[in-house]
Amino acid sequence: MPNAALARLKARFTRIAALGEAASILHWDAATMMPPGGGASRGEQLAALAGLSHELLTAPVVRDDLEISLPEGEWEQANLALMARDHARATALPTALVEATARANSACEKIWRDAKATADFALVRPALTEVVRLQREAAQALAAELGMDPYDALMDGYQHGVTAADVEPVFTAYEAFLAEALPRAEAIQAGKPAPVPLPGPFPVEIQRRLCRALSERIGLDYDHARLDESLHPFCGGTPADVRLTTFHDERDVAKALLGVLHETGHALYERGLPQDWARQPVGEAAGMAAHESQSLIVEMQACRSDAFLGFLGGELRAAFGGPAAPYEARNLAGLWRHVGRGFIRVDADEITYPAHVILRFRLERALIGGDLAVADLPDAWNDGMRAMLGITPPDDTRGCLQDIHWHDGAFGYFPSYTLGAMAAAQLMKAARAAVPGLDAALGRGDMAPLLGWLRVNVHGRGSLLGFQDLLRAATGKPLDPSDFIEHLTARYLTA
């Protein structure tokens, strides 16, 4: 009974997705609403949801039903293939390994907080060594099951449909560009007058209203969304009930403002996913790089464009008052598109951000491949920073200890940031070519033309296509760094 098997699978994956949605709301609650004493019991709740979800995914009946199902049409076929992939990934890892990994990650992450605070890599080295050992074991188990390279198998968990072989030439091309472009961008910037800071302070209540109004203005429907505050901003929740967060600093409106525009990009993607396939694998977003492309096309491509900055300056002045000059588009560009060599990834500008990611990609590949020992990580990190940005971190807190990712067991995730940034430029170029008046609309604070194109070419496709195929369908080619380089050249390398 192929149809009965398919129906059973769809019902099972609906349930798995519903558990995931419940967990997502509970994560949001933990970050925004939960009283401090709720942490331990929240851990129990999330562990129960994760455990049940894993059992539903790995049940032997899933394999049987996958074998006899006869899907019809490309959506059903893609959905079934994604079910098979989820099942294969979940069954590839022995329970003992999953549990050991969870324990090792949790232990390492705790030690890392102290190590980072005291710039003491030696403190976290043993725990990180264990994390890497288990990640290598997991990568090999996944690789054997999925028939791919171990590092690719980890990356596949975050971004389906892109491999290190896709990434390597793209990153190499970018490195060559960077070596030449960065000094030039710095020289051009030095030749311009320094931007004037915005007057401030920026009362939090006004920031709140402005952030919400702007995210609504660019297309987020608050009948299906909330905007709250948390220490680390994120976009969570579910496609029908998106939960954005931000963090307000009374002295600096840019953090919350640009942060909310970024998270709104994520939220618009979730809101635009195909509703006919809600709570099915093919109805989900197409991975982390695709997700980052949507936050960055909104924040970096659209909202930091000259056109939109002109609109944004008017909104800011209306909200906070003061003289006109600081709010002019040219001045906002000087403030919010400043280029510089820094140690910290999350503070980096558009040109140098990929350098931070390329370094991490190379190092984590070497760690997983067994070509780099954890003990040698600080030196390798600092060598890489010198080679790409010409700077040496004064300590490991500003070097290999700065990110939580590895210390929490996330290997294969970092490339998503730069794949997303490049994909955003590639998609923006295609959208501009396809939609007349896109930039004029941005100048009026109107994101509808861009959003309409993204709904059709990205959001509405869910996970029907892998990352490279999604780009092919939307832009006519797989990931190509030249559009991103063209974007940076236009924005930073023309005097």
Next chain:
Amino acid sequence: MPNAALARLKARFTRIAALGEAASILHWDAATMMPPGGGASRGEQLAALAGLSHELLTAPVVRDDLEISLPEGEWEQANLALMARDHARATALPTALVEATARANSACEKIWRDAKATADFALVRPALTEVVRLQREAAQALAAELGMDPYDALMDGYQHGVTAADVEPVFTAYEAFLAEALPRAEAIQAGKPAPVPLPGPFPVEIQRRLCRALSERIGLDYDHARLDESLHPFCGGTPADVRLTTFHDERDVAKALLGVLHETGHALYERGLPQDWARQPVGEAAGMAAHESQSLIVEMQACRSDAFLGFLGGELRAAFGGPAAPYEARNLAGLWRHVGRGFIRVDADEITYPAHVILRFRLERALIGGDLAVADLPDAWNDGMRAMLGITPPDDTRGCLQDIHWHDGAFGYFPSYTLGAMAAAQLMKAARAAVPGLDAALGRGDMAPLLGWLRVNVHGRGSLLGFQDLLRAATGKPLDPSDFIEHLTARYLTA
């Protein structure tokens, strides 16, 4: 392997409880935070949690493990007995009946909203007839499995350890008291000067601060609790993370204030449950009547006492200002302990509230027993109101349509309110006898002596004892209306 079986059961019930906790937070979120468009997907999430919980509870391995487990000590024995009861209740109902009930309840509840708005009982009669038919079927199935009377089997679902045979004589005794006491209380009240209303308005922001400060003052630890706003106030969440809600009316501070004190009573019970048995059946609260006893001992027994009103008046005047007279304990008592014959249960005073409950208890027992047809409900209701309170509802909105309970399939729940009120009086009397200085402490706004006694004698016992045994252990006797009658006599029948 009896110990392995017991460990398996405990792990399974931990998981079931964790799913229940997740659902409780999601229910709270739906009432307080969720954007309106999130409703449908929230329904999917809750259905998945309920379905998985039911499957975990009814799995055949549970019966096997229950049979071979060898629990040691009274807590483990009680825990196993409660597991067996939960399993028996869940397996007694065929899936088709559970689903038909869920559909019929949901359909009836929707129609009821219109019927109530238009005072049109005929509109909801067919749907309510179906709800009652399915409840009777469920009651019979449960009765056969549990070896008890069908109505008792429903009541047992809300309050373990008390039967209609326990309730009937208690309610009959109360009816006799009411017939004589109500006119007397009214006459005494009429002989006193009318109370002065509090000045007002009561700015919502000040109400919020006051409500939170008072609930904290009487013992709620906000490291493990939140206080928010919702249309219908409730106490939800989990023992480690209690979520209270209220509703503020700028013209009337009493609603929110007394409401929060009531919900704080529920919250303190949850907070005081035995942590060693967290997420096990024996670690849960001992049913709805026991829960109501804890909200009412705080709200009605403690906070509306002369002693506490003296303290509360000072707090209110400090918050809202104005002349001293309205805030005096005697005046607050006149406002907040007013006696009167009304049609609406939720607006009723302490003396007449049980009449509303007794009426519903008699009617729902007759409906489940097959002695009353749904078509005859309005007349039977109005006859009952005339007999007990001497008033006739002018329409069914102020009669048998006022409560959601029956129209949502809740039969056997109503007695909990009055069992709780009576138990609260009985527990308060025992606490006063055991704890010197309890009332003097209340006069200083200090609930610690009462709370300390409740922690030991009620909260910390979890579900170790059924309702009647809990009262026996705490007060030396099963439910006895005389302590409640004594309380009402002292409060309302002394000139």
